[in-house]
Amino acid sequence: MRDSDSDAAGIVEHFEKALGPITLGWALDSDGTKMPFQIVRFARGSDDNSVGFATIGLSRYALSSPVSGREIRQELFMLAPKSQAPDTVVSLLLQVGSAALGRGRPLLRGDVIGPAGSIAPGSELTALYVTMPVYFPDEFATFTGSEGSVVVAWLVPISTPEADFVALRGWDAFEADLAQKDPDLVDFYRESVTS
Template identity: 40%
Template sequence: SNLRRNISKVSIYEGGQMDKFIQFLENHLGTIECGWNNDDRGERLPVQIAKYSKGPFSGTKTFSTLGLSRVPLTSYVSGKQIWQELIFVSYSHIGNLNIPALLAQVSQMALDSRTAFLRGDVIGPNGPIFDDPNLEALYVSIPGYFPDSFDAFKVDDKKTIIMAWLIPITSKEAEFIRQNGWEEFEDKLEELDPDLIDIKRESII
């Protein structure tokens, strides 16, 4: 794809680190099938968005930001610098929907605030994310459906890129997290084992 060639030319990390990072992504997610540099109006996105040939299970695909990790973000808990990229997993048969725009929008929030998204964060609710009215917010977690090796990519001794998974959740689930904390929510996820890739799933709360 054009994006694949373009990305290879863009040296975001000195000494070919971008190539190594792309290799890390493709080792876990399959080859980059296509990507987005601009939105529907032709305006440049804050980061590139890539779509890969594989997801964690058969019949799934993964999308990721590429380039968010150029900017160090700050943890609002520890004050430390964090470099991160965002991923989104969907079923192949649903197409792209507005997933690239969603990833770009969340990236812009991080860049505007210079604040990293941490495990347990809730973005929204801001109304339905997709056509289905159920899912109205995003939950930030580790990429739990993937091998542990996908959690982070070490660029060098000073810099590690953290992979953050955006999971669509319902407004009831968002409220539960705010009231009870994310650990209790993840305990419920483990207990009930809902299909977090299904954008038509029912609320677990």
């Protein structure tokens, strides 16, 4: 199922309302092959030192939830420090979005991708955690267009011990721990909140 051009434009407007205009965009991967969706960087993020990145066009594909069986359309979203090399974030979004398409399964709150290698050179963070974009107003989490709802899934870089915590205690306990300790979830070089 593919959404209309008006929904694609609406999704861009939805992101730009919170993050400012698109400043960079990618439609080809590092080999020059056309990607199945675009990735864009916005002018702003959640604070003065961050910027937002998102997929645009992933939501053309309705993916079946393994939990509810419902079809879910989504775009992936990341926050990164302004100083972070864009290619690092673009690569992560492309890998994760392409994997979701390949499996035909959306990313759900509490999912962990990885652990694998460092998400950025010198970083102790090795996995991505899927959650709601809590640094923004509630309405940012969902776009509703002519083809229905599109969920904005926030990918948060986490450490291997944090990924283990999610596996052992569950996503709700992990999010409660994050809320209590309040780490900077934008920082690709932050210390793990669990060891």
